[in-house]
Amino acid sequence: MAKSDPSDLPITEQLAYLLARANREISRQLDERLQQEGVPVEQWRILTILSNGKGRSMGELAETVLLNHPTLTKIIDRMVSNALVYRAHDPKDRRKVLLFLSDRGKTLAKRLKPLAQSHEARIIQSYGYKSTSELKRLLGSLIERATST
Amino acid sequence: MAKSDPSDLPITEQLAYLLARANREISRQLDERLQQEGVPVEQWRILTILSNGKGRSMGELAETVLLNHPTLTKIIDRMVSNALVYRAHDPKDRRKVLLFLSDRGKTLAKRLKPLAQSHEARIIQSYGYKSTSELKRLLGSLIERATST
DNA sequence: GACAAAATATTGAATTTTCAACTTTTCACA
DNA sequence: TGTGAAAAGTTGAAAATTCAATATTTTGTC
Numbered sequence: 418m419a420k421s422d423p424s425d426l427p428i429t430e431q432l433a434y435l436l437a438r439a440n441r442e443i444s445r446q447l448d449e450r451l452q453q454e455g456v457p458v459e460q461w462r463i464l465t466i467l468s469n470g471k472g473r474s475m476g477e478l479a480e481t482v483l484l485n486h487p488t489l490t491k492i493i494d495r496m497v498s499n500a501l502v503y504r505a506h507d508p509k510d511r512r513k514v515l516l517f518l519s520d521r522g523k524t525l526a527k528r529l530k531p532l533a534q535s536h537e538a539r540i541i542q543s544y545g546y547k548s549t550s551e552l553k554r555l556l557g558s559l560i561e562r563a564t565s566t
Numbered sequence: 567m568a569k570s571d572p573s574d575l576p577i578t579e580q581l582a583y584l585l586a587r588a589n590r591e592i593s594r595q596l597d598e599r600l601q602q603e604g605v606p607v608e609q610w611r612i613l614t615i616l617s618n619g620k621g622r623s624m625g626e627l628a629e630t631v632l633l634n635h636p637t638l639t640k641i642i643d644r645m646v647s648n649a650l651v652y653r654a655h656d657p658k659d660r661r662k663v664l665l666f667l668s669d670r671g672k673t674l675a676k677r678l679k680p681l682a683q684s685h686e687a688r689i690i691q692s693y694g695y696k697s698t699s700e701l702k703r704l705l706g707s708l709i710e711r712a713t714s715t
Numbered sequence: 716g717a718c719a720a721a722a723t724a725t726t727g728a729a730t731t732t733t734c735a736a737c738t739t740t741t742c743a744c745a
Numbered sequence: 746t747g748t749g750a751a752a753a754g755t756t757g758a759a760a761a762t763t764c765a766a767t768a769t770t771t772t773g774t775c
């Protein structure tokens with residue numbers, strides 16, 4: 418029967434939509450917390466990635482924080498204005514620009530850390546450890562498959 | 567040991583990040599297909615939701631297509647210019663604006679349908695029916711939990 | 716070693732999104 | 746029934762993002 422044609426899925430039951438929706442809810446919650454400190458999610462991601470002290474190039478960073486190059490350039494411009502990060506040329510390859518956290522950036526990153534941690538903890542608490550782990554596992558392998566093709 | 571402190575998760579292993587990343591990959595793939603017809607994902611969602619013929623209010627639509635009101639207003643403005651949709655006042659509540667697909671909009675929606683269907687089909691094929699179903703189930707209940715709190 | 720092609724990042728214009736303020740209509744209730 | 750509060754959309758200015766073009770450095774190859 419036509420009714421159960423699996424390719425006739427209403428949009429709200431399609432994977433792309435469920436992902437968009439789940440992502441919106443979860444990142445809205447995270448955003449709410451970060452707003453208390455006036456930090457947009459993108460900047461929080463950047464601060465966190467740079468926290469380990471190693472410099473990252475614009476390209477690497479754009480890839481991991483899910484932004485395209487011009488957008489990242491402009492966000493970094495703002496963060497440099499706020500003295501959170503600074504740029505330096507990569508001595509190995511002078512086309513590249515490496516990014517580092519300033520002292521102020523490090524301090525902010527430390528202050529933000531518990532916010533994000535408790536966000537994750539709260540999800541696990543409400544959603545269950547097992548479901549959360551399983552969901553993460555499935556998302557991880559979906560990402561792997563999707564990015565390799 | 568500090569190393570296995572579960573609250574010290576690297577950002578790339580946090581649920582919020584995995585969702586953002588999976589969402590980006592999958593919607594980029596969908597976008598690629600829709601770009602062949604020059605239709606942005608948001609407009610495709612709107613066309614699809616309106617396809618069942620029932621009029622939707624701006625508010626309902628904004629909620630389901632994950633856009634805030636002013637953004638939706640402006641997207642609808644563009645779609646009205648392209649003669650894809652039209653507005654009408656809700657006779658029951660004249661504050662509301664109901665949206666309907668024009669003939670042109672219906673035709674476009676029909677042409678787009680197989681694109682999205684084959685996108686979903688391709689994911690299922692590559693990722694496996696079982697994993698996909700399980701992922702959808704978990705996302706569904708995460709959304710339910712997240713939106714109810 | 717020179718020169719074309721590729722890789723990396725930035726810039727400026729154009730588009731899109733967001734925020735705050737506003738209009739119109741409905742609701743609640745005194 | 747009248748009046749203030751709430752709900753639904755829209756608007757215009759400001760901010761952010763994107764696209765196309767550009768500058769600089771490196772790589773590959775003859």
